[in-house]
Amino acid sequence: MDMLTDMRGKGSSGEHGLQGQQRVPCSSSSPSEISSSHQSRLLQQLDQQRRQGLFCDCSVLVEGRLFQAHRNVLFASSGYFRMLLSSGAQGGGAQPVGASFEVFSPEIFSVILDFVYSGRLELRSDNVIEVMSAASYLQMTDVIGYCKGFIRSSLDISAKDEKEDEEQQQQQRYPAPSSGHTGAPHASFSCATSWRVQNGSGAQPDYRHQQQQPKDQPPPPSKHPLPQEGMEFRPGKPRSSRQPLHTSLGGLEGDAAVLQFSTGTEGDHKGAPSASSSSPSPSAASSSSSSKPKADKADELYATLPTIVGVVGLFNQDECPSMRFKCPFCTHTVKRKADLKRHLRCHTGERPYPCEACGKRFTRLEHLRSHFQTIHQAQKLICRKCKRHVTELSGRVVCEGTRRYRLCNDCLLETGCDTPGSANHSAAEPCFEDDEGLSWPMTDEDELAEDSGADLIIQEVEDSDEEMDRKEVKPVIG
DNA sequence: CTGGGGAAGGGGCCC
DNA sequence: GGGGCCCCTTCCCCA
Numbered sequence: 001m002d003m004l005t006d007m008r009g010k011g012s013s014g015e016h017g018l019q020g021q022q023r024v025p026c027s028s029s030s031p032s033e034i035s036s037s038h039q040s041r042l043l044q045q046l047d048q049q050r051r052q053g054l055f056c057d058c059s060v061l062v063e064g065r066l067f068q069a070h071r072n073v074l075f076a077s078s079g080y081f082r083m084l085l086s087s088g089a090q091g092g093g094a095q096p097v098g099a100s101f102e103v104f105s106p107e108i109f110s111v112i113l114d115f116v117y118s119g120r121l122e123l124r125s126d127n128v129i130e131v132m133s134a135a136s137y138l139q140m141t142d143v144i145g146y147c148k149g150f151i152r153s154s155l156d157i158s159a160k161d162e163k164e165d166e167e168q169q170q171q172q173r174y175p176a177p178s179s180g181h182t183g184a185p186h187a188s189f190s191c192a193t194s195w196r197v198q199n200g201s202g203a204q205p206d207y208r209h210q211q212q213q214p215k216d217q218p219p220p221p222s223k224h225p226l227p228q229e230g231m232e233f234r235p236g237k238p239r240s241s242r243q244p245l246h247t248s249l250g251g252l253e254g255d256a257a258v259l260q261f262s263t264g265t266e267g268d269h270k271g272a273p274s275a276s277s278s279s280p281s282p283s284a285a286s287s288s289s290s291s292k293p294k295a296d297k298a299d300e301l302y303a304t305l306p307t308i309v310g311v312v313g314l315f316n317q318d319e320c321p322s323m324r325f326k327c328p329f330c331t332h333t334v335k336r337k338a339d340l341k342r343h344l345r346c347h348t349g350e351r352p353y354p355c356e357a358c359g360k361r362f363t364r365l366e367h368l369r370s371h372f373q374t375i376h377q378a379q380k381l382i383c384r385k386c387k388r389h390v391t392e393l394s395g396r397v398v399c400e401g402t403r404r405y406r407l408c409n410d411c412l413l414e415t416g417c418d419t420p421g422s423a424n425h426s427a428a429e430p431c432f433e434d435d436e437g438l439s440w441p442m443t444d445e446d447e448l449a450e451d452s453g454a455d456l457i458i459q460e461v462e463d464s465d466e467e468m469d470r471k472e473v474k475p476v477i478g
Numbered sequence: 479c480t481g482g483g484g485a486a487g488g489g490g491c492c493c
Numbered sequence: 494g495g496g497g498c499c500c501c502t503t504c505c506c507c508a
Contacts, residue, residue, distance in 0.1 A: 332489090338494050339489075346488070360486095366497060367487065374485070387483095486504075493497080 046073060047117035058085075060113075065106035067113055077116045079139025104134035115143060123150045133328035144329075358402045375403055383408040385415075 049055050049070070056068035074081035108130045115121040121143060123131060128150050135143035324333035325340045329347045334340045342364070345351075351361035353368040357376040362368040373379040378397045383390050384405040395408040407415065 334489080335491085336494085339491090341494090343488080363487075365495095369497095371486075480508100482506105482508090484504100484506085486502100488500100488502085490500085491498090493495105 043117065043119065046070060050113075050117055060109065062104065062106045062109045067106075067109060069113065069116075073116060077140060079141075080137065082139075104130060104137070108134045112138065112140065112143060121146050123147065129328065136328055136331070137326070148329075378404040378406050380406065382406065383411055385411040 050068060050073075053068050056070060058069050058071040058074055060067040060069060060074075071085055075085045076082075108127060111122050111127065111131055112134055121131075123146065128147050132144055132147035132151075135141075135147065324335060325337055326333045327340060327343055327347070329344075332343060334343060345363045351363050353362045353365050355361070355368055355372055355376070357372065360371065362371060381390055381395070382388070383395055385407055388408055390406050390408045395406045396412055397404050397406050398412070
């Protein structure tokens with residue numbers, strides 16, 4: 001219903017074809033009920049008109065399949081169409097307009113169009129990724145939010161199932177007293193279950209609270225820790241320059257290029273944008289699409305993504321169109337698939353590189369290496385206290401927990417730590433000598449790294465939910 | 479409360 | 494495509 005509100009707010013000309021509809025004063029119902037039922041009826045009317053092809057003034061071509069729709073409705077529900085139709089409206093906009101997509105399949109667009117006209121989103125495990133990708137492309141934040149909620153719920157329930165399995169196994173081994181909490185059965189659904197997300201008040205889950213974004217604004221460009229709970233949420237600054245510039249239109253005035261995208265299933269134009277402008281065609285690069293519902297690993301996600309292609313359409317003659325890979329979860333685009341894979345980790349929360357010394361985990365090997373060298377190896381030849389440059393002779397490495405840093409001899413004397421390794425940890429703490437003859441306090445974490453001494457051991461581990469729970473993570477900051 | 483510095487995280491790009 | 498380097502931004506801690 002926001003859409004209708006939006007349409008009113010935009011002062012749209014509103015050729016809805018609702019002939020005979022009149023405002024009828026009704027004293028028996030509350031204003032909100034009237035409004036709700038009116039909006040519902042209006043939406044039904046529009047949907048009916050769309051299905052009958054009545055008053056449709058916009059054609060959308062998706063991989064050869066034609067969809068009829070109303071310009072006003074598309075304008076009100078999609079940032080993409082808003083941008084597209086705004087530019088068209090300036091030139092008059094009386095004649096029918098059209099848009100062509102090959103970024104997503106007709107089936108996916110049909111799901112989205114049904115949502116636009118009915119408020120019901122048919123999400124399934126086998127289409128959620130593609131729907132989200134398409135919604136991201138079309139800048140429909142509501143749909144993205146629903147998809148995220150769907151994925152999150154899938155993972156929550158999977159995690160709960162796993163946890164329950166574990167608990168059951170533990171109970172079999174260590175039967176709990178019957179007085180304890182029995183654990184209320186939770187609603188569970190299979191990943192193959194089809195979801196219907198009601199856009200509005202209803203019994204279905206509403207995930208809009210997870211994606212509260214002002215209308216008419218693109219989704220935040222970064223850091224949506226999608227599927228996993230407990231990841232830190234760091235909204236990035238909006239970067240309008242990273243918004244994909246979509247162009248595509250027939251019947252629209254202007255010099256915009258027509259871009260076509262492929263889902264990768266059709267080899268003819270696989271990933272290669274065909275532009276009506278004289279822009280060169282970048283080499284095709286795309287992966288095949290086969291959606292999987294559980295996308296908690298960057299690799300998995302990456303492998304299951306629909307072809308993430310996009311072309312940043314450039315109208316500036318000085319610049320050449322460049323092939324970009326678009327993240328399905330945000331507006332970020334990258335030049336290389338490998339970079340996209342790396343980027344996806346910031347959405348999945350996957351941290352495959354744990355530090356052997358402190359257990360902290362990192363998304364990238366280089367970050368782990370940098371962390372280890374800085375924190376645990378005290379590689380910086382700088383006195384931490386006075387910031388002066390120190391050498392092996394003029395300074396010593398001291399340790400504080402698993403942290404190590406250097407102090408110059410003067411600062412060592414000031415702090416009363418004239419022997420390396422004795423600073424800031426009590427004599428009662430067990431220590432061990434490393435290869436450099438430095439004493440380390442022995443902790444559980446250090447025991448893990450004892451075999452390796454101070455050497456960095458790169459260990460790629462499974463980033464399971466269990467481990468995510470074990471490690472210290474910061475709560476999601478909505 | 480504020481500013482500075484260190485650590486972490488992410489992007490671009492080269493090898 | 495992976496590894497790595499560089500750069501920049503953000504976060505966090507501390508004085």
